[in-house]
Amino acid sequence: MFTDEDMSAVFHALSHESRRKVLDLLKAEPGLSVGALAGRFDVSRIAVMNHLAVLEKAGLVISEKDGRSRRLYLNAAPIQMIQDRWMSEYSSHFAQRLTGVKYAAEAAANKKDPK
Amino acid sequence: MITAMMVNTMEFAEREIYAVTIDAPIQVVWDTLVKTDEALPFFFGAVCDTKDGLKSGASMRMITPNGKFASVVGDVIEFSPPHRYAHTMQFTQYDDGPCTVTYELSEVDGGTLFKLITENVPAGTKTEKSMTSGGPFITANLKSLVETGRPKLSGRMVMTLGPLLGLVTPKRSRIENWPL
Numbered sequence: 405m406f407t408d409e410d411m412s413a414v415f416h417a418l419s420h421e422s423r424r425k426v427l428d429l430l431k432a433e434p435g436l437s438v439g440a441l442a443g444r445f446d447v448s449r450i451a452v453m454n455h456l457a458v459l460e461k462a463g464l465v466i467s468e469k470d471g472r473s474r475r476l477y478l479n480a481a482p483i484q485m486i487q488d489r490w491m492s493e494y495s496s497h498f499a500q501r502l503t504g505v506k507y508a509a510e511a512a513a514n515k516k517d518p519k
Numbered sequence: 520m521i522t523a524m525m526v527n528t529m530e531f532a533e534r535e536i537y538a539v540t541i542d543a544p545i546q547v548v549w550d551t552l553v554k555t556d557e558a559l560p561f562f563f564g565a566v567c568d569t570k571d572g573l574k575s576g577a578s579m580r581m582i583t584p585n586g587k588f589a590s591v592v593g594d595v596i597e598f599s600p601p602h603r604y605a606h607t608m609q610f611t612q613y614d615d616g617p618c619t620v621t622y623e624l625s626e627v628d629g630g631t632l633f634k635l636i637t638e639n640v641p642a643g644t645k646t647e648k649s650m651t652s653g654g655p656f657i658t659a660n661l662k663s664l665v666e667t668g669r670p671k672l673s674g675r676m677v678m679t680l681g682p683l684l685g686l687v688t689p690k691r692s693r694i695e696n697w698p699l
Contacts, residue, residue: 405542405629405666434535466536466634477536484655485539492672 406485410463414482417462422447423455427464430478437473535637537654542630543665549601549624551665552633558584560674561660563653565590570699574598578699579606588688589697593617611692615646633658 417423422445429444430436442452456476459465466477491499541548555567565581568589573579575598581591593608596619605621618641623634635658640647660674669675 435533463538463540466538468536477534479536479538480655481537481539481658484659488659488671488673 406482410482411486411489413462414464414486417458417464420455420458422451423459426452426455426459427478430465430476434477435475437470437475438467439473441476533639533642535640535651535654537635537658539633539658539662540627540630541633541662541665545601545624545626545631548631548633548661548665551661552622552624553598553600553604558678560670560678561657561664563590563656564674564677568699573604580697580699582694583688587694588692589694590688590692592697593620597621610646610649611697612689613645613649615641615644618646618650633661 418427425445426441429441438453438456441456442449445452456465456467460467463482464479466479467474468477469475487496553567553573555569555573558564558566562581564584566584566586567573567579568582568586569577569579571577573595575595577595577598579593579595580589582589589611591608591610593606596605596607598604602624603621605619607617608620609615609617617639619638621634621636621638623632623636625632625634635654637650637654640650656673660670663669663671664674670678
């Protein structure tokens with residue numbers, strides 16, 4: 405089951421900029437240690453740990469013990485289940501074409517007219 | 520889609536984890552996962568084919584239901600029902616070397632925690648791209664199949680389209696090129 409409660413936890417976790425940044429970092433560097441992750445933020449280690457707790461509770465981050473440190477991984481499955489709720493294979497195909505044009509056009513416009 | 524976030528992946532793509540909690544007993548999840556000789560919607564409609572069953576050291580391949588093509592070939596590294604199943608895998612249509620897939624099942628409050636772990640995926644390759652989209656597909660479709668008795672729409676579509684996929688499958692994937 406992926407209940408409304410589960411989904412609320414995922415959206416709550418995603419509603420904070422720092423937590424989204426944690427997911428960006430883990431997507432780019434799967435297995436980042438807690439210490440290394442905390443080093444990427446200006447806020448206190450405690451604040452980062454609190455964000456991690458929220459992300460883990462939502463299932464978006466998985467941590468595994470590795471000796472004395474903990475390694476962190478992004479879990480994309482809850483995001484897949486959000487997509488499953490509102491998007492079909494067809495709509496995701498066409499939505500991707502649409503966003504693909506958006507990204508390409510914006511990148512092209514940026515090149516021409518750097519802000 | 521290439522983003523700035525991909526810059527650092529070379530060094531770190533060796534391990535990724537996908538996880539879902541499935542509302543079903545561990546044995547049911549296991550039996551669904553390791554079925555052989557039957558089209559599996561959560562494996563893109565392929566059939567897991569072996570000489571005489573899945574066991575440590577055995578060769579396995581994922582084949583089309585008509586038995587004409589093998590999409591994936593590998594060797595079983597560990598087969599420990601109902602908790603752990605690991606195998607190497609290589610896409611027959613790419614030149615990339617093999618990577619490792621491990622399935623871990625554990626009993627948790629509310630059912631079974633099902634984890635899919637990919638390791639040693641060659642960074643920046645077609646294999647990596649396929650694995651990154653395959654991970655969520657497999658975990659979400661297996662969950663739906665076990666809990667509701669039917670795969671998600673994406674899983675049903677690969678079952679329907681299966682026969683058509685043969686048309687776009689390259690010659691090198693023909694089954695006679697990939698013996699067990």
